[in-house]
Amino acid sequence: MLIVLVYVHRAGMLKIGLTGGLACGKSFVGEILRGYGCLLIQADELGHAVLEPGGEAYHDVVREFGSAILGADGRIDRRALAAQVFGAPEQLAALNRLVHPPVYRREDQLIAEFAAREPHGIAVVEAAILIETGSYRRYDRIVLVTCLEEQQVERALRREGASEGDVRARLSRQMPLDEKRKYADFVIDTSGEKAEAVRQTCAVFQELRRIEV
Secondary structure, eight states, X not given: OOXXXXXXXXXXXXXXXXXXXXXXXXXXXXXXXXXXXXXXXXXXXXXXXXXXXTSTTHHHHHHHHOGGGBOTTSSBOHHHHHHHHTTOHHHHHHHHHHHHHHHHHHHHHHHHHHHHXXXXXXXXXXXXXXXXXXXXXXXXXXXXXXXXXXXXXXXXXXXXXXXXXXXXXXXXXXXXXXXXXXXXXXXXXXXXXXXXXXXXXXXXXXXXXXXXX
C-alpha cells in the first residue's frame, strides 16, 4: 500500500498521549508514528528503568513494599510487586505515587531534548493508564487505539501466554474503551487488517501535522 505523506510546517512542538486497552495495538501504532519522524516514548520502559537498582524509585518502593518483592539478584520482581497491589487500590495508589513522578521527569527530559532538535516535531508518549491516572492532561491531544474485546483476548493469549481467565480479569480492571473514547481526540481502530490500521494512523498523523501549538 502506497502512502504519501504531506508535511505541513507547524508553529511549535506537539505532545501526544497514545493510549488504549490491553493488546489493542498501541505499540504497533506507536512504531508507525516513530517511522513518520515522531519521538516515541514508552512509559512502561521508563517505569521499568526507575525501578532498577539505582533508579529513582527503587529504594522508596522497596521501603514501601518490603524485601519480599526482591529477586535473588536484588532487582525488583515486577510480578511479585504486581501481586501485592492486585485488588488493593490503596497499595496501587501508593506505588503510583512513588513511580509516576520520576517517570514524568524522565519523560519531560526526553521531550525537552527532542524539542531542542525538532522544535516543530511531534512527541508521542505511549501509556496504558494515561486516562485513569489523569496524566492525559499533560498532552495537547490524545490518540486512542481500540479493537474488539475478543481480539484483545486472542492477542493477549498469543503474546503473553497467560490463561484466558487471567486476561479477562485484567480486562475487567481496565477502564472500558467506550469510556476512554470520551477523552480521545483521535481514535484508531485496529480490528481489521494491518494495512487499514496503517492507513488510519497515517490519516491521524496528517491531522496532527496541521495542529498549531
